Amino acid sequence: MALWPKFVDVSKFKNPISILHVIEDRCKGCGFCIEFCPKGILEVSPKFNKKGYHPPKLKEGIPEDACVGCRFCEYVCPEFAIYHEFYEKGPVEEKEE
Amino acid sequence: MTQRLAISHPYDKFLRTDRMPHIWCPGCGLGAILSAYIRALQIANIEPRNAVMVSGIGCAGRAAGYVKLDSFHTTHGRAIPFAIGLKVANPSLNITVFSGDGDLFAIGGNHIIHAARRNVDMTVICVNNFNYGMTGGQLGPTTPLDAYSTTSPYGNVEHPFNLPDVCASAGAVYVARWTSLHVRRLTESIAEALQKKGFSFIEVLSPCPTAFGRRNKFREGIDMMRYFKEHTIIRNGTHPKDVDIKLGEDIIIGKFLDIEAKETLCETLSRVREKAARRLKYA
Amino acid sequence: MVSESYPFYKEMEEKRSVLTGSHFISGNEAFAEGAIAAGCRFFGGYPITPSSEIAEHMSRRLPEVNGIFLQMEDELGSIAAVLGASWGGLKSMTATSGPGFSLMQENIGLGIITETPCVIANVQRGGPSTGLPTLVGQGDVMQARWGSHGPYETIAISPNSPQECFDMAIKAFNLAETYRLPVIVLMDESVGHMTEKVIIPPKEKIKTVYRKKPRVPPEKFLPYKPDKDLVPPMPTAGDGYYIHVTGLTHDERGYPVIDAETQERLIQRLIDKIKVNAHKIIDYETYRIKDADTIVVSYGISSRPSLGAVKKARKLGLKIGFIRLKTIWPFPEDFFRKISENVKHFFVVEINNGQIVREVERCTAKHSETHFIGKLGGTVHTPEEILDKIMEVVG
Numbered sequence: 001m002a003l004w005p006k007f008v009d010v011s012k013f014k015n016p017i018s019i020l021h022v023i024e025d026r027c028k029g030c031g032f033c034i035e036f037c038p039k040g041i042l043e044v045s046p047k048f049n050k051k052g053y054h055p056p057k058l059k060e061g062i063p064e065d066a067c068v069g070c071r072f073c074e075y076v077c078p079e080f081a082i083y084h085e086f087y088e089k090g091p092v093e094e095k096e097e
Numbered sequence: 098m099t100q101r102l103a104i105s106h107p108y109d110k111f112l113r114t115d116r117m118p119h120i121w122c123p124g125c126g127l128g129a130i131l132s133a134y135i136r137a138l139q140i141a142n143i144e145p146r147n148a149v150m151v152s153g154i155g156c157a158g159r160a161a162g163y164v165k166l167d168s169f170h171t172t173h174g175r176a177i178p179f180a181i182g183l184k185v186a187n188p189s190l191n192i193t194v195f196s197g198d199g200d201l202f203a204i205g206g207n208h209i210i211h212a213a214r215r216n217v218d219m220t221v222i223c224v225n226n227f228n229y230g231m232t233g234g235q236l237g238p239t240t241p242l243d244a245y246s247t248t249s250p251y252g253n254v255e256h257p258f259n260l261p262d263v264c265a266s267a268g269a270v271y272v273a274r275w276t277s278l279h280v281r282r283l284t285e286s287i288a289e290a291l292q293k294k295g296f297s298f299i300e301v302l303s304p305c306p307t308a309f310g311r312r313n314k315f316r317e318g319i320d321m322m323r324y325f326k327e328h329t330i331i332r333n334g335t336h337p338k339d340v341d342i343k344l345g346e347d348i349i350i351g352k353f354l355d356i357e358a359k360e361t362l363c364e365t366l367s368r369v370r371e372k373a374a375r376r377l378k379y380a
Numbered sequence: 381m382v383s384e385s386y387p388f389y390k391e392m393e394e395k396r397s398v399l400t401g402s403h404f405i406s407g408n409e410a411f412a413e414g415a416i417a418a419g420c421r422f423f424g425g426y427p428i429t430p431s432s433e434i435a436e437h438m439s440r441r442l443p444e445v446n447g448i449f450l451q452m453e454d455e456l457g458s459i460a461a462v463l464g465a466s467w468g469g470l471k472s473m474t475a476t477s478g479p480g481f482s483l484m485q486e487n488i489g490l491g492i493i494t495e496t497p498c499v500i501a502n503v504q505r506g507g508p509s510t511g512l513p514t515l516v517g518q519g520d521v522m523q524a525r526w527g528s529h530g531p532y533e534t535i536a537i538s539p540n541s542p543q544e545c546f547d548m549a550i551k552a553f554n555l556a557e558t559y560r561l562p563v564i565v566l567m568d569e570s571v572g573h574m575t576e577k578v579i580i581p582p583k584e585k586i587k588t589v590y591r592k593k594p595r596v597p598p599e600k601f602l603p604y605k606p607d608k609d610l611v612p613p614m615p616t617a618g619d620g621y622y623i624h625v626t627g628l629t630h631d632e633r634g635y636p637v638i639d640a641e642t643q644e645r646l647i648q649r650l651i652d653k654i655k656v657n658a659h660k661i662i663d664y665e666t667y668r669i670k671d672a673d674t675i676v677v678s679y680g681i682s683s684r685p686s687l688g689a690v691k692k693a694r695k696l697g698l699k700i701g702f703i704r705l706k707t708i709w710p711f712p713e714d715f716f717r718k719i720s721e722n723v724k725h726f727f728v729v730e731i732n733n734g735q736i737v738r739e740v741e742r743c744t745a746k747h748s749e750t751h752f753i754g755k756l757g758g759t760v761h762t763p764e765e766i767l768d769k770i771m772e773v774v775g
Contacts, residue, residue, distance in 0.1 A: 021103035028123035031319045036278070036326075053123070058100045075136070075280040078128025079118065080106045113624070116635060146620045151464075162624055162636060167617040169467065170626035170636075172490050175460035178424075178452060182461035183617055185448045186422060186468025190618050208460075211453040366448055373443035374392055 018069035018084040022055055026081035029053035033073035033082055041066045042073065056082065111135045111145070113165050120159060124310075124318020126277025126303030130224055131160050133280050134193070137287035149192045151180040153200035156231045156305075157224040160195045174204030177212045180219055181362070188218075188363040191291060198225040199237040202258055206238070213267035213296045218361040220290040220297045223260060226305035227344075234308030241344040245312040261337040264298040265354050271297035272337055272354035277304065278325040279350065286352060295358040302348070313344070389446055396444040398583040407571040408433035408475075410542040410578045411501060412441065414549025415473055417580065419588050420499070421447035422472035424461035426454055426480060429513045430569040431503040434475035455480035459487040459500070466496045467625065469616035471553055471590075473499040477569075478507045478520055481527070488562050489528035490627045492650065495604075495612065497556040497591055499549070501565045503572040504680075506757030516569040517757035518680055519732035524564045525709050531647055533654035535661060536564040536709040538679045542576045548706075554589040555661060559653060560611050566708060568731070570681040570760055598622060604646075605632040610653040654710055662715070663706040668694065669719065672701030674774050677740055678729040679705040681760055686729045688763035693770060700770070711739045720744035727770055729753045729761055 027049055034042045034056050045057035056073075067084075074083045105114070112135075121127045138148055145166055152161035154173040161168035171179045180192045194201075201209050201223050209221065228246050229235040236246040236253050239260065243252045261272045271293050275283040283301060290297035304310055304321035315321040325348075333351040340349045398417045405413070412434050415423075423438040425431075439449040448465070452458040458474045465472040476484065481502045491498060504520045506512025520527075524536040535555055539548040548565060556563040592613040594601050603623040606612045615621040628636035629643050654661065667687060669675055674693075678686040683704040690702040705712070716739075720726070726748050728737035734752050741750040753769045755761060 020100045022100060023103050023106060026106075026118055028118070030124045031317070032129070032322060035319055035322070051118075072280070075132065075284070076129050076278065077132070078121065078125060078277075080108055080112065080128065080132065083103070083106055113635070145622075147618055149617050162626060165622050167619075167622055168624050169464075169617075170624070170628065171460065171463075172486050172627055175456060175487060178457035178460035179464035181450070181452075181457075182422065182424060182464025182466075182472070183468045184464075185450065185461075186465040186470045186472075187616075187618050190468070207453050208457050211457070366443075369449075370389070370443040370446065373440075374388065377392060377396070377444060 016069050016086045018067055018086050020058060020067065021083050021085060022057070023081045024049045024055040025051070026079045027053050027055035028079055029055070030078060032076045032078070036076055037073055038070055039066055039068060108132065108135050111138070111165050113163055116163055119163050121156060122307045122318075124304055124306040125156070126301070126318070126322075127156060127160065127224060129277045129280055130222070130283065130301050130303065131163065133284040134195070134222065134287055135164070136284045137291060140284065140288040141291045143191050143291055147189055147191050149183060149190050151176045151183065151192060151194050153196040153205065154231075155197040155200050155229065156226075157195060157197035158200060174200055174208065176200065177205060177208040177221070181212060181217050184217060184219060185363060185366060192219040193291070194219060194221045196221075196223065197230070198223055198227070198239040198260070199229045202238045202260065202263065210263065210267040213264050213269045213298070215362045216268060216270065216295045216359055218294055218296070218363060220287070220299070222287065223298065223300045224303050225260065225300050226303045226309055228305060228309040230305045230308040234312065239342075241342060244309070244344060246309065257342065259338070259341050260300045261298070261340055261353050265337040268296065269298045269354065270295035270356050270358050273298075273352040274300040274302070274340065274350045276302040276325040276329060276350060278322050279329070279331075282331070289355075293358065295361055302350075392444060393446045396441070398580060398586060400580050400582045403578045403580060404575060405542060405578055406433065406573055406575045407539070407542040407545040407567060408503065408573065409437050411475075411545040411549045411565070411567065411572075412437035413578075413580060414546035415499065415553065416441055416445055416447070417546075417583075417586055418471065418550040418553035419590070420471045420473050420553060421445065422450075422462065422465035422470040423447070423474065424450045424452050424458045424465065424472065425474045426452055426458050426476065428477045428480045430505055430572050431475040431477050431501060433572070434501060434503070455483040456487065459484040459491075462498045463487060463491050463494070463496045466498050467617050471497070471557065473501065475501040475503065477503050477505050478517070479510065481520055481523065485527040489530060489532070491562040492528065492532050492534070493627055493629070493646075494625050495560040495614070495650070496562065497560050497614075498562045499552045499556050499565060500562055501567060504566060504568045512758050514569070515758040516681060516731060516760060518566075518568055518682065518730050519735070519757065521566060521708060521730070521732065521735040524566055531651070533651045534564065534709050535559065535561065535654065535707070536566050537663070537707050538566040538705065540571060540680055540683045540704065542571070542574060542578045545571065546578050546580065550586060550588065554587070557589045557591045558611070559657065559661075560591060560614060561653075566680065568680050594621060602632040603634040604630060606649060610649055610656060658710045661707055662710060662712045664712055664715070665704040665706060667702040669701030669703065672699050673723055674698060674700045674725045674727070674770070675703055675719070675723050676700065676727045676729060676766070676770070677703045677705065677736065679708055679736065682729045682731055685761045685763045686766055689766035689770065692763060692767050698770075698774065705736070708736070713743050716740060716743040720747045723748045725774055726750040727753055727766075729766055731755050731757055731760070
């Protein structure tokens with residue numbers, strides 16, 4: 001690991017922080033988002049929506065940067081029921097190394 | 098990481114939200130494909146005013162009713178000639194034919210091969226769910242060998258079409274196959290096809306749990322999506338004749354053909370008009 | 381294709397759209413010229429005897445007027461392309477005969493429920509099936525009325541000479557654009573292939589109609605909300621109105637609504653659209669019916685020997701008159717009901733096994749007897765034949 005190349009300005013960049021939005025009443029419980037999230041941070045929620053399906057929700061106790069904002073759940077959802085909103089993208093103040 | 102409840106989606110401006118939720122079953126891939134199309138429209142910078150969707154009959158055909166563009170839901174198999182009429186009347190329109198495997202290749206088979214032959218400038222998105230879903234699950238021209246359907250209770254004994262091969266041989270200039278799982282690549286592919294001059298064909302494999310899936314060991318949509326995850330191999334540039342689908346085995350997907358655009362139908366019609374003008378001594 | 385910036389294409393279109401003058405041409409050619417004079421700029425067709433000359437003539441003339449000719453792969457593709465081109469803003473038409481007309485029925489139904497203006501010329505030939513490809517017939521009359529599935533009203537007109545082919549082509553397009561539906565022109569092989577003098581008037585004398593366009597901005601526009609005359613304005617694809625057009629039963633927004641109430645509302649309006657305006661659409665010609673107690677009814681090519689027979693019969697002293705139907709559908713029911721009060725016998729002359737005779741009988745049975753003088757196809761009646769049959773009954 002010590003010999004792997006290091007980008008000199010890697011500390012300038014932070015992962016974009018995303019907020020997950022679920023339109024619960026549109027969900028039809030297909031499970032695509034839960035199954036195919038690359039970080040595996042979604043799970044079935046115990047509550048029912050208006051139509052009787054269980055919408056997805058984030059798992060309990062996951063770290064703040066667990067969702068990398070890849071948006072795969074948003075892209076693969078057939079119901080237009082889940083999407084991300086991003087903020088704080090880009091360089092932050094230089095840290096002292 | 099926070100999760101919030103929401104009531105509207107960023108793509109809602111492209112959807113007829115007064116008709117949501119759509120009629121497609123839970124586990125059907127059509128919503129994801131429509132979502133990819135909407136993203137592709139934005140990536141390709143197509144003005145919504147010029148984008149037109151024409152569809153046929155079937156579950157995929159219902160997509161035209163959900164998208165907020167000029168959209169035409171025509172008769173079974175006749176989406177493509179309808180789209181040809183629209184295109185030659187107004188060549189600035191960017192036309193997508195969004196329909197199913199039976200609509201485009203069984204009853205509409207004649208029209209798609211002639212449209213490819215004439216190289217009409219449009220994009221055809223064929224959602225292949227291996228059967229006629231809306232009418233209950235009858236077999237179609239893409240039902241795999243030995244698969245069960247309501248009209249093949251003893252197993253299908255006919256060989257299915259290899260859709261990319263049919264279109265490439267007929268003269269399409271862009272041929273690709275993706276699935277409703279590979280949404281990122283599908284979006285890029287649709288964006289490429291929308292901007293490409295000539296006849297572009299994209300086949301998208303989709304689960305159909307209610308009709309095809311539950312008779313063929315894919316009881317939920319997620320089962321077929323898992324099958325797509327395990328068994329699809331992305332091999333861009335494979336010759337279309339080598340991409341037959343045999344359910345149970347690996348499926349080859351990717352962009353199979355992307356050739357230099359030859360003259361489109363509208364360009365040939367311009368040439369005809371020039372000749373007429375010359376004969377009348379106007380040019 | 382239509383709006384091009386090259387100035388000489390515009391000039392070419394203006395000079396070549398109406399070939400004013402006196403011509404000696406066939407019915408098919410005259411129809412094609414009439415269509416172009418009416419503003420038709422798209423022809424999607426498939427060759428079939430005896431209508432191929434219309435396609436051939438259009439293929440030569442349409443590029444001269446900035447129009448588009450497409451020979452499609454079959455009649456099904458042809459009618460679908462015609463509907464598509466109409467939604468793309470062009471006046472469009474196709475030409476076919478019996479077997480092709482049968483193939484087009486499904487999309488004629490689509491044209492009716494989506495209210496798409498277009499013209500379909502059916503140059504009738506002997507049938508059924510492949511029948512007599514090169515010989516005359518008039519057996520598609522009921523098919524023009526009921527050929528597609530479901531309840532609907534239709535407009536069909538029938539010329540009986542090349543001059544009338546020219547005039548009726550213009551009339552067909554005007555009716556199609558005014559009432560927003562596919563209009564069927566029932567020609568027959570004899571009229572289509574007959575060569576006669578046709579006078580094409582100057583461009584200013586030809587009145588053409590284009591469909592009503594929306595008068596409100598897109599946010600307020602409902603694509604299937606009718607005006608007072610029961611016809612909604614029609615936007616063109618690409619105008620920014622974002623309409624949804626479907627063959628499913630739909631409401632005013634154009635969205636499919638699958639229930640009986642919407643069906644009643646929509647289909648009743650499509651029927652009323654024609655019925656309420658029937659008095660503006662119906663057209664017929666009469667000859668000496670005022671004092672007649674016997675009337676001969678005919679249309680198309682059969683009307684020519686019928687008129688000859690009637691004139692001969694008058695010379696023999698019979699009180700006989702003649703009605704030529706120029707509009708076949710909607711059928712002039714009220715007119716027939718009224719005149720039947722003073723008429724004892726109706727004779728209907730047509731080349732089929734009795735299609736318009738049923739309509740005449742239905743409307744006049746209370747007061748008159750109806751008789752059928754028919755041939756099954758392949759040849760036209762002679763005036764003597766018709767006169768003999770009339771004399772058998774009335775003489």
